[in-house]
Amino acid sequence: MSSGRDDGMSDEREEPENTAPGSTDGATPGSTDGTTPHEHRAHEHAAPPVTGRQRLVAGLWPPRLSRAQLTVAVLLFVLGLGLAIQVSSTSDSGGALRGARKEDLVRILTELDNRTQRLEDEKRGLESQRSELETSSNQAAEALKQTQAKAQQLGVLAGTVAAQGPGITLTITDPKGGVEADSLLDTLQELRAAGAEAIQINDVRVVADTYFTEGADGVLIDGHKVAQPYEFKVIGNPQDLEPALNIPGGVVQTLEKEQATADVVRSQKIVVSALRPSKQPDYARSSSQ
Amino acid sequence: MIAVLGLVVGVVVGLVVRPVVPTGVEPYLPIAVVAALDAVFGGLRAMLDGIFDDKVFVVSFLSNVVVAALIVFLGDKLGVGAQLSTGVVVVLGIRIFSNAAAIRRHVFRA
Known part of the structure; x- marks a missing residue:
């Protein structure tokens, strides 16, 4: 827009709504009490027209304490206040929900x-x-x-773990060599029948598949040579085991007939410590699960 | 000059004091600020045109703020508050732009 337009606007100042309808809120179309425009108009008619820039500079400097300036200052103060409040409340970290x-x-x-x-x-x-x-x-x-x-x-x-508990110790001494494998087997069966739970003969653990054989110079248990005297360590109830051996016609009397002596000693703590290696069966498998 | 000082003082006071806005007024503050901005731009343009009048400025400032807040209030009551406040901001933004264009022509002659 040229400066010629400014002159035209100055001329048309009586009807500013024609040039910018609804956008000049501070304008005073046909104002009667606004003294400033009249002064300006008189001034412009006498002298070269005042441009907007000159008016702006004149309004800014020097500061004048006029009613208009004070009123506008108050309103702008309110605007600045609202602006600052709004900006600070919006920029608050927790203020996201405030607005x-x-x-x-x-x-x-x-x-x-x-x-x-x-x-x-x-x-x-x-x-x-x-x-x-x-x-x-x-x-x-x-x-x-x-x-x-x-x-x-x-x-x-x-027989893969050691065991301990109450039981008896049976010691068979056979100086004449009259005790054979079948006598030992009878003794073992008698003990099992009386409720023996873990048995050890000298240093051989007795299990389900224990067998007695006659060797060249004595009895073999599970293939091991067992020297005399035969010492049975038996875990079980002593009150059952001892009478089972001592009944008339029982193991002890039979052994004594063979010129051997059998001693039975009760004990509250018998330790059966001889072990057998655990065997993994080649064919049989557990059928559970 | 005093008017500009008033704006600066207002911003400083608002930032320093941080007054608590009542919750009832809170939703209307941003719209009111935009409306006031529109009035200020209009007044600046009028001043550059040489037709500025403080009485008209005061009335337009206050009525702008009140009407904007009223529209938002009404919109809230009608259930279209968000849309109406968007509309108010758009209209005021257009006016601010056209006023700014007029001011620009005065100041930069372009």
Whole structure:
């Protein structure tokens, strides 16, 4: 826009709404009480027209304490205040929700509720999973314990672990050599019938497949040469074991007929410490599971 | 000059004091600020045109703010508050731009 346009606008100042309708809020179309425009107009008619830039500079400097300046200052103060408040409240970190509208807040709240719901569901699922795992691991531990106890019992029977407990010690001394394998087998069967749980003869552990054979110079148990005297360490109830050996016509009397002596001593602690290696069967497999 | 000083003092006071805005007024403050900005640009243009009048400026400033807040209030009551405040901001923005263009022509002659 040229400066000629400014002159034209100055001429048309009586009807400023024609040039810029609705956009000059501070304008005074046909103002009667605004003294300044009249002065300006008189001034312009006399002298070269005053441009907008000159008016701006004249308004800024020198500072004048006029009513218009004060009024505008008060309003601009209010504007600056509102601007600063709004900017600072918007730039607050926690103020993201301060300026939010009611429906936005409702939406945000609903979203948060949904999120909480989802997280609660997830938490519940994880908790039930955890309790499940705890229960199952408890069951597994219990099963392991029972299995270990079972393995111990079977180990005692199979002779792969040492055993201790109350029982008796039977010592057979046979200086004449009259005690043969069948006598020892009879003794063993008598002890088993009386409830012996773990038996050791000298340093050989007696198990289910123990066998007695006659060797060239004595008895072999499971192929091992066993020297005299034969010492049976037997774990079981002493009150059952001792009478079982001592009954009339029983093991002790039979051995005495063979010119051998048999001593039975009760004890509260018999240790059966001879072991057998555990054998893995070649063909038989556990049918459970 | 005093008017510019008033604006600066207002900004400084607002930043330093950080007054607490009542929650009832809070949603209307941004719209009111934009409306006031529009009035200020209009007044600046009028001054450059040489037709500035403080009485008209005061009335336009206050009515701008009140009407903008009223529209937003009404929109909130009608359930279209977000859309109406957007509309108010758009209209005021257009006016601010056209006023700024007029001011620019005065100051830079272009």
